[in-house]
Amino acid sequence: MTALRSWSGACTTPPEIGLAPGLIAEIMAEEFREIPRSGFPIALQPMIVPRNSYLELLSATAGLISLLRKAVVNLADDRPGRMAALGIDPADCPMFVPDEDFELRHCADMTRADVIIGPDGPKFIEFNVSGGFGGMAHFLLYQQAWHRIREAAGRPAFVAVDAFAQQARLIETTCAELGVPPSAVIVGTPRDWGPGTGSRVFDVQVNALRRHGVHATQLEFDDLLTGIGLPGNLRTHLGIAAFTVQDAATVGYDLSPVRAALDAGLLLVPSQSAWFLHTKKTLALLSEGQPWMTGSETELVRRYVPWSRVVGDREVWWRDTKHHLPRLLVDRKDDFVLKGATGCAGEEVFLGGTISDEVWSCLVEDAVRTGDFIVQERVETQPYPLDLLAESGEINRISATPVVSPFCLGGRAAGCYVRFTDEGHQASTIGGVTARRTCLLAEA
Structure with a gap:
């Protein structure tokens, strides 16, 4: 099997960036203004791996997502059967639409995998399948920041895939399927990121989609119905479900406008059937093996899933x-x-x-x-060396314990978000305010 040193590259010291820490901090501060869960301490490097390793990770992500969807289709002949097979609580799934074909076609449209780099390379420990998984705006800003930093340092370009280019393509193909122009409303609230969070975390996403030729807006739940033209004819037919039922219950906001919009003809990606892929039971069923799995599918799971x-x-x-x-x-x-x-x-x-x-x-x-x-x-996480810049100007070198999160939009894998702590934290999962953040890029 592939050893860590060959998979992650020469990772005994942090990668050379070639720009003074103060200048890196200035660029990061500019990119991440008004963005939650950013700021000091700042990672002075991205996580950089060889190009072949990066492409392998993206390929495995897309392959496993496709296989999760296939598992859901094969669970039972209908939605009630799938819910029964996975022990799904109907209260967790209030946003189904009657069109079961649409539900299954679009259940895997937006995914963020969580991956640990183990002794023999990447292991996919779970898949967050929804439009509310978080991280895409942060990844985009890290990608932009490191592009600016390497240009200022006169270094070769990094290799990365633009997640919003893939999301724009998803919107375009779905709107073509619906027979409407490419446009979408991001349905969500910055309140998910904490009290007092401004709109920029969504503005970044809207502007990124518009740069790719998609008319995009973002609407809070209270503004959704009037914002899409109700009562009356729908002005927007497709929504990005940037929320979860669980977050709504925790934070305390009303999702009834979303249900009303669906009843009036709005469609959301990913569909509510995404919950069938989100439950970790589906991944466990793949690991155990299913009678319909081919030899290559079994090998894909054996190689990349604990x-x-x-x-x-x-x-x-x-x-x-x-x-x-x-x-x-x-x-x-x-x-x-x-x-x-x-x-x-x-x-x-x-x-x-x-x-x-x-x-x-x-x-x-x-x-x-x-x-x-x-x-x-349990997968033994392999540390990755990074330098952290404190607000005081002090620099500390740590052995980071990373969780790498490649996105997959419309079946196409894209850029990789990274959350990490120091080596003392075993990475079964990493999140929340205690985690630090950067992104994974590939060598040119």
């Missing part, structure tokens, strides 16, 4: 030996991570090696009882 299973009172194969799953998890807890099937932002993620035997046993018992958890074999 051993994962839906937790239940049953027998499983692990490392070529048959085990009673609950007993295996209790006996070998340091090898495993328990994850809530639909938890987001690090919620319901438990690393066996960081929890007492008693608490872990209770968690396993609860996971078996509810049927709402998966287990993954």
Whole structure:
């Protein structure tokens, strides 16, 4: 298998950038003005990998997304059957439309994978399938900032794929399918990023789409119906669902205007059926293997997905030996991570090696009882060296523990967002205000 050193490149020291830290900080401050979860400490380098590794990561992302969608289609013959097979709570899915063909065609339209770089390269630990996964605006601004920085330093261009070019293509093809001009409304609120957050996090996205020839706007929920022409004829037929039902419940905003817009003919991408891909149970089913999978599909999952299973009172194969799953998890807890099937932002993620035997046993018992958890074999994260600039001007070199997040829009993989902490944090997932951020680029 590919060793880390060859996959990530020569990563004993941070990559050379060639520009003074103060100038890097100035460019970052300009790009990230009014953007939440940015600022000090600032990573003085992006994460840079060889071009072949970058292309491999994008290819694996697109391949696995396609396979997740195929798994959903093969779960059952209809929507109720799929919901039953995955144990989906109908309350989590209030935005279905009657057109089941549209639902399935567009369930995988917007995805952000979370990837750990292990000893043998990338391992996909989960997929966030929705329009509200976050990170695309941050990635775009990092991409722009590092382009400016390398130009100022006289360095060769980095290799990266523009996520918004791919999203614009998705909008264009979907609008052509609907027989309308290419336009879309981003349905969402900056309140998801915290109180007092301004509109720039959406302005960046709207302007990026417009640069690619798509008429885009952003509307808050209270403004949605009048903004798309209701009551009356729809002025906009396609929406980007930049929200989740769970965020709405947490932050406290009303999604009934979205339901009313759908009833009046607005369509959203990704469709509500994205939840079938978002649940980690679907990834676990692929890891366990399904009778319809081809040899190449089985190999794709084996290569890039850690051993994962839906937790239940049953027998499983692990490392070529048959085990009673609950007993295996209790006996070998340091090898495993328990994850809530639909938890987001690090919620319901438990690393066996960081929890007492008693608490872990209770968690396993609860996971078996509810049927709402998966287990993954823990991947040993390989550190990546980065320099962090503090607001005081002090520079600290850390061994970053990164989670790399490639986007996939309309079946095409695009740029990679990165969240990281220092090496002391095992990366089962990384998010929230404590994580630092940069992006992954490739060598020219």
